Amino acid sequence: MDVLGFYPMWYVPVVGSATIIGIIASLHVLASHTSVGASILLAYLATKAYRENQPQIYDYIKKYLLTLLVFSYVSGSITGPGIWFSATVANPRGISALIHNFVWVWAAEWVWFVAEVTLVYILFYTLGRIDQKSWLRLAWTFAIGSWATMYIIVGILSFMLSPGHEKWFTTGSILDAFYNKNYFPHLLSRTAYMFAIAGVIGLGIAALMKKDLPEKIYKDIVKTLSYWGIGGIVFGLMFFAWYVSTLPERSLVMLEGVVPLYLKVSIMLTILIVLTYFFLTAIRPQVARFWISLPIFILIFFLGVFPEEKIRETIRKPYVAGEFVWVNQIVSRDVPAKGIESEVPVIDQKGLLTVNAFVPEGLKKIDSQNEIMAGKAIAILQCSGCHNVTGSTGLRPFGQKFAGMTDPNVVYGFLAGYLRDNPPPYMPKFVGTDEELRALSAYIAHMISNGGSVSAKIEVPNTSAEAKKEVQP
């Protein structure tokens, strides 16, 4: 058997498997940024409480810690591995490439992850039960440890977009891969924004406790959070501009030409709303309300974090890891340092269906009986990372992209000219034999002829000799 290392393919009709990753990742970003930001804010407030001898601040800290435990540490610690889980099934070879390069780095992050989770519980249970100095030390190690998880993951995220430097392909050095040129602006921009996110939650908690806290303490807490929030947004914008300037050329092209305007506008609008809220609470702390903070927090998720994740995914294309694994999981270039070879020539020569062990024998040799199904299999294997290949709605749907194209020859002409010979910067080129491209064209024309929507089920025709051989005992 002559196979490449492909895994069974998972296909999610309409929205695509990438959206599943997007939803889980956005939840995680919101929860983790809240907790990292809050860890530093709380350590600062605890220091203030200790220095200025204001024990009531500890009551606020205790409430915030409980909120963190219930929200951030439940959803954050589950959705963190959740991103990994969803990437495993949506893009196994992409996540595998990252894990095989960064396993020790991830293991180092895990050390901090354990520290963070155990410390948040310890801080919560020991507040008021051990002396203040000791508690303060725990609070600061918790803050730095939480932040350290961000130091580490940002390097891996940067590498997903690009190794940054051509050097990595020949040195294979973990340092060259990790400390990308956009590492520091990326880290600083996330760091700044996380104070704003944690600040919004913090204002809501303070508002709930208003009647239990002396007025001076209440105002002190709200003003502190507001200043940190304003600073977070102002610095976040500055660092973000720096981050954009370090992006690779292809990402800039996509950011300007491919990323829809409404995604950028919605992020800017969110930033504006949050900034206004912080300004108002800084001037008049009474303005802070739970019922304002909560909707703003939800707004941050839908109009800020989710679009940000979508943009990040878009500007990474056509790759999913390190500019050598395409979004359709085909290894597209050599990495001499690691002995990795491009799979494109082999697939072009032998055919995508032939080299994938999980394609039934009855579809590997294309004939008039199985052509449509073979084409559908190719569409799912090669295109479904970014497209809804069986319908007219949802993720960049084939039904719309090929509307009106009911003649297989017309589709073939378009695909050969556009996708095989001259692919755009954001899409992988079509790989496979000419026979396979014809099968894909036949499937697309068939699908459009059937109203632009077909079932995702693949049926191997009984007439196929190979299929019969497989089915019969």
Place this chain on the structure above:
Amino acid sequence: MRDMVRWFLLFILSFMLIGGKWAFAADVGAMLKAMTDPAGAPFYPITMQVLQVLTWMLHILFVYTSIGGLFFTIYGFTKKEERWQRLAKATLELSKVSVSLAIVLGVAPLLFYQVIYDPLWYTSANLSAWWYILFIVFLLVGYYLIWGAYFTKNKPSMSMLMSILGVLFLLLVGFIIHVVNYQALYPEKWVEWYTDGGRTMNVSGWNIYAFNVFRYLSFLVFPSIAVTGVFLMLYNWYFRSREDMDKDYLDWAGKVGARSAVYAGIGWLVSHILYILTIPADWGAKGSIFTWLSVLGLVLLAGVVFSSQKNPVKMAIPSLLAGSVALLLIAIFREYLRIASTARFGYSIYDYKLNLEFLSPLLFLGTLLTGLVLYAYAWWMAYQAGKTPKGKVYEASETEHHLGELSVFIVVLWAVVFIGVGLIIVVRNYT
């Protein structure tokens, strides 16, 4: 003449059998080999393997106390007795914290496993992709139900309902991970499963292809009760020195734990042996030393908790040690099964392509040492705080203050080195 024909046919038949199996094995072996990541392993596979076994052991310990804790909570809430109600609340607290620890500790074994057994993990997960995603959703729902039970603990009927739903979700999560791990052990069936014998491609991700009830019971259900039983003995041991605690209640809780540990320990042993009997003969597992060591480990645990019945406090630490030995042997057995399963197709993690690299293992080692200092300080302070009666504040000794200063210093040092190295690299590569 007839005999000759018979022998000749027998020879042909055996050749077909062996040859056919060889040819098939070569196919599966080639597929497994092709699936290993082209980047190779960045370090010696045996190191990953050892770390995987050790970290899995830690992870599963808290999985057991998460689920077992809820079993005790549910049972406790059904009783009218005050001490049962009190125990139910204590085990609910145990479960709540344990889920967090189980999640965070579960990341490491998965990480190391994926580096050396990527063909198994990615294939099996993708065969049942939606279930794999639902693992996250069910865990999230289950954990929020446990928090719900915690917040309503003073309304036992409500709290019990949430605990029941919570444990069902956790058992469902366990079921999914069981399926994924179990399917992974049968590479010869993957293509057949996925293509439904050559008729389709099951791209929907909704299929579940294999389940073994004895493996599920012996790896998840019985140990949950047994391990939590041992935890209750430790609960008795830890809190009995605190003057504000009710000694009678603690002694009773310890006895409940010891008794449960014996019954569940026997169930664990029996289901473990039944699982061993279901392992296919060609794995050679039934005659393996690792298989029998795992059985011995469980016999040891059952023996120690059996002898603890009269005095659980005295035997709490020996029971913990016996439980740890049993868990370690089970973890090794579980790893051995992967070796036995893949060896049939000539796959060995020790042949994994190596792309040796020393900087990132160094980063891990440095971080681990930093972490250990921090853990030591934080857990020690938590231990002391727990020993302090309610309403009193524990004052750290001078040594503890020094350890605290050291942990802050070493954590800051780690951050400085990490960022400093980054600055040097960025300046070197981009200016």
